[in-house]
Amino acid sequence: MIHVNSNYCKGCLLCMEYCPKKVYVKSEKLSKKGVFPPEVKYPENCIKCHLCELMCPDFAIIVEDKDDK
Amino acid sequence: MLPTIFCTGCGIGSVMNFSLRAIHDLNIDMNKTVFVSGIGCSSRVPGYIYSDGLHSLHGRAIAYATGVKLANPELKVIVFTGDGDCGAIGGNHFLHAIRRNVDITVISINNFIYGMTGGQVAPTTPLKSKTTTTPYGNIEYPIDLSMTAKVIGAPYVARWTTAHPVQCINSIKKALQKTGFSFVEVLSPCPTSYGRLNKMGTALDLTKHFKESTINVKLYEKMLAEGKTTDKMVIGDLVDIEKEDFNTKYKKFCGELK
Secondary structure (H helix, E strand, C coil): CEEECCCCCCCCCHHHHHCCCCCEEECCCCCCCCCCCEEECCHHHCCCCCHHHHHCCCCCEEECCCCCC | CCCCCCCCCCCHHHHHHHHHHHHHHCCCCHHHEEEEECCCCHHHHHHHCCCEEEECCCCCHHHHHHHHHHHCCCCEEEEEEEHHHHHHHCHHHHHHHHHHCCCCEEEEEECCCECCCCCECCCCCCCCCCCCCCCCCCCCCCCCHHHHHHHHCCCEEEEEECCCHHHHHHHHHHHHHCCCCEEEEEECCCHHHHHHHCCCCCHHHHHHHHHHCEEEHHHHHHHHHCCCCCCCEEEEEEEECCCCCHHHHHHHHHHHHC
């Protein structure tokens, strides 16, 4: 499960660039901050490498190791 | 406190992220940790950390940290400093803290410019780079902070960029475990000042540029052995030696006098 906090996100899109499996796409909706945050479009591709979590300068992404089923 | 006040794509948030992860992985007691910073964008970091902190004068972060460490050697002292703070105004303190070998960890966030005050030329600004005070390009040779630390004799020196998160976390862990002066320099993108004035684009382009314009120290040594040279910046664990730190020396010295 990937959580993106759109209130913290400033739209630098480093997560989108550094995700090896291209899980994210740029959202088409503006967030409250006035930026286009990343949207988790293909969560099934995620390999839990936590690279997006590491690269995010704004602490906006949390990747849970266990999926809720 | 969150979201942070840093600009979009600024690397300081990433460095804060790396440092906190390293501290978490090592199970360091936050009640016995002090974060010290000077003035600048990078020095905003201790404000976001739930721990004791000291937001000191411009360039004097390492001087304050030395005082904290000598007054209470049990504390773990971590200094967040920028390139201007560490290399220009606090350059003297930086040199003499290394010479003294005080047991502190200095994490220097190098974005090649004075970001907070509007993008003036810094001592680390590369040749020909444009800043607000050098609109036709910089003509001064830049200082290399890591190599300076290496030459003066710091026991641990590492340099990484924000595009190398895992390696950077490992280096910060090593630096925190080291007794003696440990220095980690992180090259960080500044899209608002440096990127905009030099037409280098957003944080994405800047991190790509960092990946292209740096070379790992192991590869560099191989190249040197083959007789080749390169203009690229050397990254990696540059120095890792054992050296007696100031506090143990001071204690020994006091014992001898009795």
